[in-house]
Amino acid sequence: MFRSRKRFSPYYPRRGKVMQKINVPLRAASHGTALLYPEYIPTSPLQKALLAAGSAAMALYNPYRHDMVAVLGETTGHRALKVLRDQMKRDPEGSQILQQRPRISLSTLNLGKLQNLPEGSLGREYLRFLDVNRVSPDTRAPTRFVDDEELAYVIQRYREVHDMLHTLLGMPTNILGEIVVKWFEAVQTGLPMCILGALFGPVRLSVQHLEVLVTELIPWAIQNGRRAPCVLNLYYEQRWAQSLRALREELGITDPPIHVGRA
Template identity: 40%
Template structure:
């Protein structure tokens, strides 16, 4: 028979100590580490990157400066739009939820890609339809919807789709409104329109690119295109609620009228330099005829 072990005084003190219980009402979040660079929550959708407020502020400033230096950096413009969206993306989603067409878009979540919108099918549609106008736009300017970046920095899944939808529809606004993308003043004019119509701060931040315009372009922007953007965007219906996939066979002019969109003046014609009037060539002076000496009169014969 094994001898019984004696309990030490330390073990007796531990047994005598009252048990400490965590109250049931203690909130669990007190035991969870705060969101930081080293402690990121899991992504909420594929490609999602959660950011701290400090990171969002730094990326907002950096992308805004980079986009101002080079307005053709679509990646910087996309990043700027996401990190600066904030509660505006939620308001834009609420705008869609308050419209039957917008709600259907949120349910279906269609995507605009070269696979879902083949270029050859768009160009086969009747002329002046939305599909043909958009296809001709893609063909003329060598644009592809596949180059649009995926949303990564929007935390809410539904709001992320709203920003993705807005981003993919941008070229449709160019095509239907007739604003060529190769001119900076046309791009800024469309951003001004989008800011008034959608309220997205990224569109307003893009207006700082006005400082890069030449004097003639700046004068044209403030006298023609900015008044157009303010006037047309206020009268138009929310363009985020357009189900473009169901409007491809609609006449573009009819759709503009239904949405209250005013087509701006042609930027191509405004930028055409007037031809210099060339003076008509003057005829070369003819040399003066040499004086002729009169011949002596010949005697007439009877």
């Protein structure tokens, strides 16, 4: 399952509800006991099961239904999210992220500062990724169905660093690149939606791309996913000036075995 890769330039953000909502900090609300965080929708176990089944069917039919992928992740990921949250709490950098709740959006990114960073830095390369692939960080769906405010932030953070993982792995936003990132994420996070996306995403590939994926790219993604520490423990916003090459070496991420073009 892959989220929608609608083309947006980071310099021309889409207006409307998505941008307005993403700027709200994901913290407990004070205006109602039932509303754990902005956009929260209380659901029973049965409702979650029905949502999970329906969203899984739709996401398998159309992997680019990002809204269905988001629902699937929230209704099936409770156990994996708890593991990720605990990993973050045990790590100094991850713990700081949980406490400060940084968000990645056009309203929080200093585009001018990122543009002025040295060539090869994480911030410069992340900005280049957004520009080349014509995507915007403001397209992330808000969390709605997670019944724990802290876990809701964890899955929101996962969504918002997804493009950072593309940058770290050197993967474009075409279907082959998305599948490779999903395999890395599946190993890293254990989220059911990532596992399903990794397993079922290749069904739409050509025979030639499928062979390359199975023989070279999947083994590389699995190896790097296992070797790297939890990528949610990286405070990317404090590492913009760090060399991307140095960060890859710190995480044990090697260069892809082949070049994956944008086509």
